[in-house]
Amino acid sequence: MNYIDIFTYIARTHGGIIETSVAVEQGVSKAMLSKLCKQGKIQRIARGQYILPDDVQDELYSISLRGDALIFSHETALFLHGISDRTPFEHTLTVPSGHAVPLSVQAECKVYFIKPELFELGRTTVKTPFGNDVPCYDLERTVCDVIRSRNKLGTETFLSALRMYARNPKKNLNRLSTYAKQLRVAGVLRQYLEVLL
Numbered sequence: 001m002n003y004i005d006i007f008t009y010i011a012r013t014h015g016g017i018i019e020t021s022v023a024v025e026q027g028v029s030k031a032m033l034s035k036l037c038k039q040g041k042i043q044r045i046a047r048g049q050y051i052l053p054d055d056v057q058d059e060l061y062s063i064s065l066r067g068d069a070l071i072f073s074h075e076t077a078l079f080l081h082g083i084s085d086r087t088p089f090e091h092t093l094t095v096p097s098g099h100a101v102p103l104s105v106q107a108e109c110k111v112y113f114i115k116p117e118l119f120e121l122g123r124t125t126v127k128t129p130f131g132n133d134v135p136c137y138d139l140e141r142t143v144c145d146v147i148r149s150r151n152k153l154g155t156e157t158f159l160s161a162l163r164m165y166a167r168n169p170k171k172n173l174n175r176l177s178t179y180a181k182q183l184r185v186a187g188v189l190r191q192y193l194e195v196l197l
Contacts, residue, residue, distance in 0.1 A: 003028060007042055011052055015061045015132040020048040046104050058130035060091065063109065066102045069095050071123055071135045073112060074149060075157065077142040080126045080134075083164040084157075094119070094137070094145070112149070122179060139165060140176040147185045147192075162192050 006026050010018045023033055033050065036042050042050040045057050046066065060080075064070060074092035078084035091109045095101055096116040105111065122141025125133045137145065143165050150158040165171055180186040 003032065003036060004041065007036075007050075007052060011055060016051060016055050016058055016130065017045070017062055017065065018042060018050040018052075019065065020050075023050075056130075058128050058132050060128040060134050061130065061132035063091060063093070063105060064134040066105050067095070069099050069119070070101075070105065071095075071119070071137055072126075073137050073142065073145050074110070074153065077137050078146070078157075078161050080128070080136050081139050081142060083139070083142075083161060083168060112145070118182065121182060138175075139168065139170065140172055140179050141183075143176060144179045144183045144185055144189070147180075147188055148183060150188075166193070 006023070006028060007018050010022050010026060014022060020030060020033060024030065033042070037044050037050065040053060043053050044050050045062055049062055049065065051057050060072065060076070064072070070093050072080060072091065073094040075084065075088040076091045076093065079086075079088055092112065093105070093109055094112045094114050096119040097113045098116070099113075101111055122138045122144075124136060124138045126136045128134055136142075143161065146153060146158055146161050176189070177186070180189045
């Protein structure tokens with residue numbers, strides 16, 4: 001059995017990442033995965049995830065595969081939507097309160113918790129710079145999250161995000177207003193938008 005051909009096929013069809021579960025489905029044992037990793041034929045990037053040695057890891061996609069209740073938010077969502085002028089040092093995501101977050105995600109990301117009933121509000125899918133689909137909040141939810149966390153993010157990040165949103169031709173002010181009411185930031189949002197619009 002030519003394992004490299006199997007791994008190349010899995011990587012091409014799964015966003016560059018070889019997950020243990022997918023490899024096992026293709027007839028590769030966990031012991032063989034470990035052996036090939038030690039030989040340098042594949043490279044471990046996280047528990048249950050490998051890439052081919054010459055491939056570049058899509059970090060956002062890798063993180064998104066580690067849990068079913070993870071949505072990129074705040075600075076990472078700003079970056080994915082193109083309304084941030086910098087790549088985040090640490091990725092940010094939101095999970096429902098009470099949900100267990102994998103240790104590898106806690107180690108690599110800033111995690112925000114939200115009431116379960118507000119978790120899906122504004123959920124969408126966007127492409128990473130590598131072209132893989134990941135869960136992310138839409139622009140309007142992201143603006144509301146940035147307002148809610150403005151003291152943690154810093155004034156420069158917060159105001160820059162609002163300015164870029166105000167200039168964005170894809171903005172949806174009605175949706176923004178609806179989300180702001182549900183997330184209880186309507187008053188603060190109004191103060192800033194009156195200056196920016």
